Amino acid sequence: DGGITQSPKYLFRKEGQNVTLSCEQNLNHDAMYWYRQDPGQGLRLIYYSQIVNDFQKGDIAEGYSVSREKKESFPLTVTSAQKNPTAFYLCASSILRNNEQFFGPGTRLTVL
């Protein structure tokens, strides 16, 4: 089946620790995105990548880092510098930037 996967579904971390969220797609899409969603709010863009080895900051990139070494993978690291990391994180991909986005199931991160 073609699709986009995120793991794990739930993640707990202690304050001060870095954590990496996985995002993989087998749709052969060039563009990939990371969003954050807080309760009752819309999605906010963290980072996006249009091609391998290239990515751009979104509106709320501070405290996060990404890599795009392979077309199908776009992992997100939440660093200890992120002040309020507890949130629902969504990864998405699209054929090109201006096309519909396909979303993964999300990872719910809780910082204890």
Add this chain to the structure above:
Amino acid sequence: SQKIEQNSEALNIQEGKTATLTCNYTNYSPAYLQWYRQDPGRGPVFLLLIRENEKEKRKERLKVTFDTTLKQSLFHITASQPADSATYLCALDDGQNFVFGPGTRLSVLP
């Protein structure tokens, strides 16, 4: 930066009626606008994309309009069903980033 507003946080309608959701934006002229559906605890699912040169677009019971003068998009669900209950998000590309609205939570009552 671009700001998107969706008319109401929650909307309740009776089954069989038409639901109308509003998306208003400011400070930019997007080339297109997208609508997504999101169920609780899940990722959004794409529904429709409408471009600036298209006044209206339809897909089964869904209809989207785009008024670039008013800076507004309307999303209609005709003959609504309880299964249509979800949060609906509009989104646009402001040339630098994708921006999503806060969403409208639609409840279709049987």
